[in-house]
C-alpha cells in the first residue's frame with residue numbers, strides 16, 4: 381500500500397495518474413485541483429473508486445496549500461509516500477519566437493512571468509508544503525513533471541524556437557528539482573524530473589488552455605521528426621503514465637539519477 385498526491389489532477393496526465401494509481405485498491409490516491417466538484421463528478425463517472433480523494437488547491441495562491449496538506453493528512457494517516465507535481469501552464473504565446481514576443485514587450489513579460497510563476501515558483505511552494513508528510517512516508521519520492529523541451533542540447537541542435545516561457549521555466553524547474561535533491565537526498569528522498577513524451581491531451585482541454593501549443597504543433601512535430609525519424613506522433617495518456625510509473629517505481633534516491641530529469645523511457649531520449 382502506498383499513498384500518492386497528484387498536484388493538478390483535473391485532466392490530462394494528472395487525471396490518468398489518478399486512474400492508474402487507484403487500480404490497486406490498497407493505494408490511497410489524492411488529487412489536488414482548482415475545480416473540486418467537476419473533478420469529483422468526473423472521477424465518479426470515469427474511475428469510481430473509493431480510494432480516490434479530490435481536494436482543493438489553486439497553485440497560483442500558495443495560501444491554498446496548507447488546507448490541502450491538512451485534508452490529505454486526514455486520509456493518509458499523517459504521511460505521504462509519493463508526491464507528483466504535475467500541474468503546469470504552457471503560456472498564451474507558445475507559438476511565438478523570442479523576437480516576436482519582444483515586438484510586444486507586454487507579451488514577453490506575460491509569457492515569462494506566467495510560466496515562471498506556475499511552473500517554477502508554485503512548484504517549489506507545493507513541494508515545501510508537502511515535505512513534512514513525505515519525510516514521514518515509506519517510499520519518500522517526489523516526482524516532478526518536466527519536459528525534454530527544456531533540454532538545452534535538444535533546443536540548440538534542432539532549433540526549437542517555440543514555447544519560450546514554457547521551456548525556460550521548465551529548465552529552471554529542473555534546477556529546482558536538483559536543489560531539492562541536494563537538500564533531501566541524504567535524508568532518503570528521491571527527487572526526479574520526468575518528461576512524459578509528447579502526449580495527446582487535447583481531448584481534456586476544455587478551456588482552450590492549449591490553443592497556442594496547438595498552433596505551434598506542426599512546426600514542433602517537424603523538428604521532432606528530424607530528431608527521431610521513427611517518431612510516430614503523440615502517444616496517449618495511458619501509455620505515457622504506464623511507462624512513467626515503470627520508471628519511477630524502480631527509481632531510488634541512491635541509483636545515481638536523483639535530482640536529474642529523464643523521459644518516460646527512463647533515459648534522455650525524449651520521444
Ligand SMILES: NC(=O)c1ccc[n+]([C@@H]2O[C@H](COP(=O)([O-])OP(=O)(O)OC[C@H]3O[C@@H](n4cnc5c(N)ncnc54)[C@H](OP(=O)(O)O)[C@@H]3O)[C@@H](O)[C@H]2O)c1
Nearest residue numbers: 388390391392393438439440466467468525527578579581
Ligand atoms: N502533454 C504533453 O505532451 C507534455 C509534454 C511534456 C511535458 N508535459 C508536462 O506534463 C504535465 C501534465 O501535462 P498535461 O498535458 O496533462 O497538461 P494539461 O492537460 O494542460 O493539464 C494541466 C493540469 O495542470 C492544472 N493546473 C494548471 N494551473 C493550475 C493551478 N493554478 N492550480 C492547480 N492546478 C493547475 C490544470 O488544472 P485546470 O483544469 O484547473 O486548468 C490541469 O489539471 C505538465 O507538467 C506538462 O508540462 C506534458
